[in-house]
Amino acid sequence: MAQYRRVSGSVGLITLQNPPVNALSASVRQGIVDSVKRALGDQKVKSVVICGQNGVFCGGADIREFGRQMSGPPLVPMIHDIEAANKPVVAAIEGSALGGGLELALGCHYRISHSKAKLGLPEVTLGLLPAAGGTQRLPRLIGVPAALNLITTGRHVTAAEALQLGILDHVTEHNTVDVAVKFALSVTGESLDGRRISSFSCAPLSDLDSLFEEAMLKVRGAARGAIAPVACVQAVRAAATLPYAQGMEREKELMATLFHSGQARALQYFFFAQRAVGRWSTPSGARWDTSQPRPVRKAAVIGLGTMGRGITVALAQAGLSVVAVETHAKQLMEAKKAVPSMLKRGAVRGGTTIEPDSITYSETVQAVADVDLVIEAVFEDMALKEKVFQQLSIVCKPDTLLCTNTSSLDVDHLASQTRHPELVVGMHFFAPAHVMKLLEVVYGRRSSPAAVATAMQLGKKMGKVSVAVGNCRGFAGNRMLKRYLEQAFFLLEEGATPELVDRALEEFGFPMGVFRMSDLSGLDVGWRVRKADGLADTSLTGTSARVRQGCRYSPLGDLLCEHGRFGQKTGRGWYQYDKPGGRVAKSDPWLHNFLDEYRARHGLVPRCIDQQEVLERCLFVLINEGFQILEEGIAAGPEDIDAIYVFGYGWPRHRGGPMFYADMVGLERVVERLERYHQAHPNVPYLQPSGLLRRLVANGSPPIHKWRNVIKNRNSQL
Numbered sequence: 001m002a003q004y005r006r007v008s009g010s011v012g013l014i015t016l017q018n019p020p021v022n023a024l025s026a027s028v029r030q031g032i033v034d035s036v037k038r039a040l041g042d043q044k045v046k047s048v049v050i051c052g053q054n055g056v057f058c059g060g061a062d063i064r065e066f067g068r069q070m071s072g073p074p075l076v077p078m079i080h081d082i083e084a085a086n087k088p089v090v091a092a093i094e095g096s097a098l099g100g101g102l103e104l105a106l107g108c109h110y111r112i113s114h115s116k117a118k119l120g121l122p123e124v125t126l127g128l129l130p131a132a133g134g135t136q137r138l139p140r141l142i143g144v145p146a147a148l149n150l151i152t153t154g155r156h157v158t159a160a161e162a163l164q165l166g167i168l169d170h171v172t173e174h175n176t177v178d179v180a181v182k183f184a185l186s187v188t189g190e191s192l193d194g195r196r197i198s199s200f201s202c203a204p205l206s207d208l209d210s211l212f213e214e215a216m217l218k219v220r221g222a223a224r225g226a227i228a229p230v231a232c233v234q235a236v237r238a239a240a241t242l243p244y245a246q247g248m249e250r251e252k253e254l255m256a257t258l259f260h261s262g263q264a265r266a267l268q269y270f271f272f273a274q275r276a277v278g279r280w281s282t283p284s285g286a287r288w289d290t291s292q293p294r295p296v297r298k299a300a301v302i303g304l305g306t307m308g309r310g311i312t313v314a315l316a317q318a319g320l321s322v323v324a325v326e327t328h329a330k331q332l333m334e335a336k337k338a339v340p341s342m343l344k345r346g347a348v349r350g351g352t353t354i355e356p357d358s359i360t361y362s363e364t365v366q367a368v369a370d371v372d373l374v375i376e377a378v379f380e381d382m383a384l385k386e387k388v389f390q391q392l393s394i395v396c397k398p399d400t401l402l403c404t405n406t407s408s409l410d411v412d413h414l415a416s417q418t419r420h421p422e423l424v425v426g427m428h429f430f431a432p433a434h435v436m437k438l439l440e441v442v443y444g445r446r447s448s449p450a451a452v453a454t455a456m457q458l459g460k461k462m463g464k465v466s467v468a469v470g471n472c473r474g475f476a477g478n479r480m481l482k483r484y485l486e487q488a489f490f491l492l493e494e495g496a497t498p499e500l501v502d503r504a505l506e507e508f509g510f511p512m513g514v515f516r517m518s519d520l521s522g523l524d525v526g527w528r529v530r531k532a533d534g535l536a537d538t539s540l541t542g543t544s545a546r547v548r549q550g551c552r553y554s555p556l557g558d559l560l561c562e563h564g565r566f567g568q569k570t571g572r573g574w575y576q577y578d579k580p581g582g583r584v585a586k587s588d589p590w591l592h593n594f595l596d597e598y599r600a601r602h603g604l605v606p607r608c609i610d611q612q613e614v615l616e617r618c619l620f621v622l623i624n625e626g627f628q629i630l631e632e633g634i635a636a637g638p639e640d641i642d643a644i645y646v647f648g649y650g651w652p653r654h655r656g657g658p659m660f661y662a663d664m665v666g667l668e669r670v671v672e673r674l675e676r677y678h679q680a681h682p683n684v685p686y687l688q689p690s691g692l693l694r695r696l697v698a699n700g701s702p703p704i705h706k707w708r709n710v711i712k713n714r715n716s717q718l
């Protein structure tokens with residue numbers, strides 16, 4: 001809807017009304033069309049102001065309408081009619097002017113904004129392009145290079161930057177609508193000839209071809225197979241080379257290729273999925289809207305290795321005062337140097353300032369006596385962690401929340417070491433902890449709703465996407481990853497190479513394939529866990545070398561570690577590097593010989609493995625574990641798993657996340673392929689389709705947003 005009224009005698013004021021962000025739904029567009037017509041037809045009205053209710057100009061087209069039959073007046077002619085009006089139209093921008101919202105403002109003759117507003121054309125992040133004239137008007141207004149940057153990245157800019165770029169005419173600290181109305185009065189009757197952006201030409205550039213070639217190269221490099229950024233470059237090129245009307249045709253044509261694409265569906269699903277994970281709940285009844293978080297002003301970190309340092313930085317960046325504890329003097333000294341420089345680099349990147357004395361360092365756990373929350377980040381060793389939790393339980397205030405940054409250990413067991421198990425939760429950060437967006441908040445059997453709510457809220461304050469998950473080995477992310485890694489090892493045994501497997505995964509859209517990723521994170525990490533679990537026994541020979549607990553097992557990773565090949569840190573792993581710590585992975589003949597010898601030793605006849613098999617084996621088994629996790633209630637919904645994989649494991653966002661990908665591929669096909677692979681590898685039980693996956697197929701493979709109903713029905717029968 002849009003409200004229309006006349007103010008200050010001669011100004012028609014149009015207010016968009018569609019809470020919470022005044023998205024341009026069919027009824028809002030109809031309201032705008034009707035109001036503009038009224039204003040232009042009213043002789044008493046000399047100028048027009050368009051604003052949005054509740055301090056938000058407009059969050060853009062209504063994304064929820066995209067998957068449906070479109071109705072109501074289309075955006076392009078609506079904006080065209082505003083620009084063609086013979087009375088000045090002023091956009092009064094507060095809050096956000098994004099996507100179609102900014103495109104609407106670009107159709108106005110003047111743009112006035114509050115200093116706190118954010119502007120941008122984020123359509124590319126939804127798999128689209130700004131197809132309401134954005135790709136044609138913005139380059140004409142601010143020049144091709146700046147428009148390319150905004151349109152291909154979708155980044156939001158502040159009002160100050162928008163003013164500098166020339167998007168805005170004026171920025172105010174006062175009531176924006178009042179300022180815009182006054183301004184509209186002041187320009188009444190003035191010529192609008194120089195105010196219609198569609199009549200502008202793009203500022204000439206000396207070498208347009210090389211500018212666009214470079215832009216295309218950059219975009220293709222960063223897009224990892226996403227098609228929208230490429231289409232954005234093509235559309236801006238049309239603005240630079242064609243008259244406006246033809247440019248608009250090109251914009252429409254390019255949008256048509258994107259609009260119904262699987263990538264657009266995936267990205268729009270993911271937009272809502274990110275918001276859905278904020279509405280968390282746990283089986284014990286704790287919920288985002290009813291569980292009260294506790295205030296956390298002062299926090300502590302125990303253990304200042306790589307993770308602890310990152311967490312310390314992230315806490316300080318969130319404005320908390322932090323006590324950083326490390327009992328090893330050398331490690332403490334190193335951390336005292338490293339943390340301030342990490343903070344400094346972060347401040348430069350983010351344009352922020354950090355209070356230098358917000359962090360105090362200590363060599364003893366006693367220093368955490370008065371903190372509100374502790375995050376333990378010591379070495380991944382249960383005995384050590386037990387000791388830390390026992391100590392914390394004595395030293396801390398009785399109501400201090402005790403969190404563990406374990407990546408797989410039992411949170412309930414750690415809680416049992418304390419006097420207040422209800423105040424214990426897992427906070428599983430991803431390295432580097434001050435950079436990576438994902439945080440798994442792991443609730444235990446006894447974690448109180450307030451404890452979960454506090455950890456979730458703290459994560460948000462730290463700029464993380466916090467996902468609540470239940471307690472199990474590896475939680476959601478690493479539990480699924482284990483199956484993916486196992487399949488990758490099995491593929492090597494059967495004839496694949498690390499290069500082949502990695503290429504398939506990288507072409508799928510992962511920034512790194514599984515083997516390059518293992519080399520980066522260190523092969524010794526998994527080896528240590530497998531040794532602790534009694535799995536990494538390379539003394540076994542014959543058939544028993546490749547079987548553990550009755551299931552297929554590959555000792556390849558263990559053997560590599562025994563050769564001292566820990567990945568990048570030792571200069572050798574699945575690949576070779578020019579030196580320890582080197583970054584550029586090169587194919588390693590030693591490794592290929594090693595694989596040949598290994599296969600010969602175990603009587604394995606290598607066969608040709610294609611990329612499709614790599615993707616199906618590695619991804620479908622990971623997805624299958626995801627269904628198992630949903631079945632067990634470890635994750636509340638598919639959106640949680642998808643957010644974990646996109647934000648924590650490099651799953652390409654334009655493929656929506658593993659669970660969305662399964663929906664796209666078709667659940668029946670996933671079941672069929674898993675069954676086939678299970679038949680071929682009967683000693684790999686995880687290739688058997690999970691009960692939930694089968695039930696969804698039996699229920700006619702409902703779309704992903706209906707899966708929760710099937711999960712709920714099952715749980716209510718238990």
Ligand SMILES: CCCCCCC/C=C/C(=O)SCCNC(=O)CCNC(=O)[C@H](O)C(C)(C)COP(=O)(O)OP(=O)(O)OC[C@H]1O[C@@H](n2cnc3c(N)ncnc32)[C@H](O)[C@@H]1OP(=O)(O)O
Nearest residue numbers: 021023059060061062063064096098099100122131132275
């Ligand atoms: C052939 C057809 C041609 C059509 C041409 C189309 C050209 C134009 C395309 C577009 O405009 S696409 C949309 C572009 N806009 C965006 O991408 C902005 C998306 N929104 C945001 O970034 C943020 O919501 C915000 C506006 C910055 C506000 O952030 P805040 O943190 O305050 O609130 P949120 O929790 O994010 O959102 C609240 C609520 O509103 C829903 N929502 C937000 N934007 C939209 C939207 N554009 N359409 C529909 N719904 C929207 C959001 O999902 C939240 O609801 P819940 O999911 O929590 O229920």
